[in-house]
Amino acid sequence: MARPREFDETAAVEKAMHAFWEHGYEATSTQDLCEATGLGRSSVYNTFTSKRALFQRSLTHYTGTQLGKRQAILDGPGTAAERIAAVLDHAIEDDVEQRRRGCLVVNTLAELGLPDDEVGAALRDDTDQNLAMFAECVREGLLDGSLRDGLDPADVAEFLLSTTSGLRVMARRGTSRESMHAVADLAMNALTR
Amino acid sequence: MARPREFDETAAVEKAMHAFWEHGYEATSTQDLCEATGLGRSSVYNTFTSKRALFQRSLTHYTGTQLGKRQAILDGPGTAAERIAAVLDHAIEDDVEQRRRGCLVVNTLAELGLPDDEVGAALRDDTDQNLAMFAECVREGLLDGSLRDGLDPADVAEFLLSTTSGLRVMARRGTSRESMHAVADLAMNALTR
DNA sequence: CTGATTTTGGACTGATCAATACACAACCGG
DNA sequence: CCGGTTGTGTATTGATCAGTCCAAAATCAG
DSSP: OOOOOSSOHHHHHHHHHHHHHHHOTTTOOHHHHHHHHTOOHHHHHHHHSSHHHHHHHHHHHHHHHHHHHHHHHHTSSSOHHHHHHHHHHHHHHHHHHTTTOOOHHHHHHHHHOSOSSHHHHHHHHHHHHHHHHHHHHHHHHHHHTSSOTTOOHHHHHHHHHHHHHHHHHHHHHTOOHHHHHHHHHHHHHTTOO | OOOOOSSOHHHHHHHHHHHHHHHOTTTOOHHHHHHHHTOOHHHHHHHHSSHHHHHHHHHHHHHHHHHHHHHHHHTSSSOHHHHHHHHHHHHHHHHHHTTTOOOHHHHHHHHHOSOSSHHHHHHHHHHHHHHHHHHHHHHHHHHHTSSOTTOOHHHHHHHHHHHHHHHHHHHHHTOOHHHHHHHHHHHHHTTOO
16 A cells, blocks of 8 residues: 555665765764665655664664675685684675775774664674674584684684774774785684694 | 963863763764863864864874883883783773773774874874884894794784774673683784794 | 953854655555 | 555754854963
8 A cells, every 4th residue: 555665675774884884873964874875855764763773774784794794604614713714804805895994883883882772782782693603613613623722612702703803993094905814814823723 | 471271281182082082073072072171162272273183182192191001011021922911901901991982093993994184194103103012022022032933023013903903892892801801812822832 | 551462251153963844746455 | 536645855943063253351561
C-alpha cells in the first residue's frame, strides 16, 4: 500500500557512511548527508529519524562489512600465524586504498569516546567481536604450533586489536606503507618464536 | 602602556586544552571555551584570534608537556629496554588517570586527519619528534644489548609509536588496565629476546 | 589629571545547525 | 477511477555557530 521508495536504503546508508568516514560525525552536516545520499531532507528524516540514527546505521554497516572481511581472512587457508599476518597486511593495504581515512570505528572512538547510546553499544559490540575472532584464531595457532607456547589468547587478541588500531592511526599520520608493514612484521615477531 | 591582562595566558591555554581534549575540536564551541577558561568572548578573540588558533595553541601545549615527560623517562636510568617499557607503562597509567580521554594528538588525527594548516604541522611535528626520540633510544638499546640484534631503529620507532597510539585507542574502548599492560608486555616481547 | 592604549563585558551579526510542517505527488487495493 | 497511505520537495523553525562591534574600564606615560 502507498507510494514506494525511490531509492535503495542500503545504498543510501553506504553513501552516508562514506560522508561520516571522510569528515567525522560532528563535521558532517545533515545537508552534507542529503548531498552525499542524493536524498531530500524529508526522505532522510522519514527513513532514518535523525542524524544520530543514520550515523548508527552507517557505523553498523561499516562494522558488519569490516568484520566480515576480517573473519573471511581468519577462516582462510594457512597457519594461524599466516592468517593473522594477512589480517594485518589487509588493514594496511585497506588503509592506503581508502585514502588514509583510517578506520571509522577508531575515528569514532577518538572523536566521541563510548557514548551512552546505540552508537556506544555498536562500538562495544565491534570490540567484542574482534576480540572473540582474534582469540579463537590464537587458540588455533597454539594447536597448529604457528604461535609460540604460553600465549594467552585473550591478551593476544587485545594486542592484535591494539596493533590494528595503532596502524589505522599511523595511516592518518601519513606513515609510509613500507613502515606500516615493518610495524606489522615486528608485531608478528611478538607472537612467533 | 595600557590596561594589563587580568588572566594568565598559559593557564587559559591549559583550560582550553582540557575542553578540546574532553569533547574534541568540532564539538567544543567558543562558548564552551569561554566557560572553560573563565574569559569573556572579547578576551578570547583578542588574545587568541580564532577558535582554530586557540586549538593550535592547546595542541602544542599538549605535545610539549607530553613529549617532555616521555623524553624524561627515556633519559632516565635503566637499560633502553627498561626505559621503553616504562614509556609504555606511563602511557597506560596516564590514560587511566586521565579518565580515558585518550591522547589529544591521536584524537585529533582521527577527527581531523592532517589538515593543511598549523594544526597539521603541529601533528607532523609531534610524530617526527616521537620517532626521533624512540629511534635514539633503540640505538642505545642495540649498544647496551637490551634489545635484540638486527632491529632497525626507524622501524622500531614506528612500531613503538603505533603501539602507544593503539594503547590510547584501547583506553577509549574501555579496555582494562591489566589488558593494556599485557599488550605492552607483548609489544616488548617483539624487541627483546 | 590627561590622553593614548589596551582589555573587557555584553549586545549583536549573518550563517549554519538539526529538525519539522505541510502541500503535493505517487502508488496501492478496491 | 478513487480513497487511503506513504514518499518527496520546499519553506521554515528556533537554536546555536564562530566571530565582530563598541562603549566602558583600567592602566600607563607625561
